[in-house]
Amino acid sequence: MGQPITVSIRKGNDPEVRILETNRSLTGMAIERYASVEAAHTRGRRPPDVLAERILEAGAKHVTVYGNVVTVRASDWSSLEERAEYLVTHLFEYYGEDAGWSPSALGVEAATPAEVAAT
Secondary structure (H helix, E strand, O other), X not given: OOOOOOEEEXXXXXXXXXXXXXXXXXXXXXXXEEOOHHHHHHHOOOHHHHHXXXXXXXXXXXXXXXXXXXXXXXOOXXXXXXXXXXXXXXXXXXXXXXXXXXXXXXXXXXXXXXXXXXX
């Protein structure tokens, strides 16, 4: 469940910057800025928080999310560019080990059908 996000990547004016444009909005009208994995993690589990945490864990130095644009600063794009595109593309998918919102991707245990029915 959940559809993949279409992503196009372009280089920024600074060689350390990549701009990932998506076919859907990831935030409201606020600009979300993340300078560390810890900062992203403590902000919550909203889509921009989760995405920033994952991109930072993959090696980015800074992530900014605004609307449908994710701006990423990193020293080494040789392996990060493909990984960042993958992380954005699969952010809203629910099933599979690497799906963005699967229990394994979020680091939580899946609820059983009985637990869901009891809520």
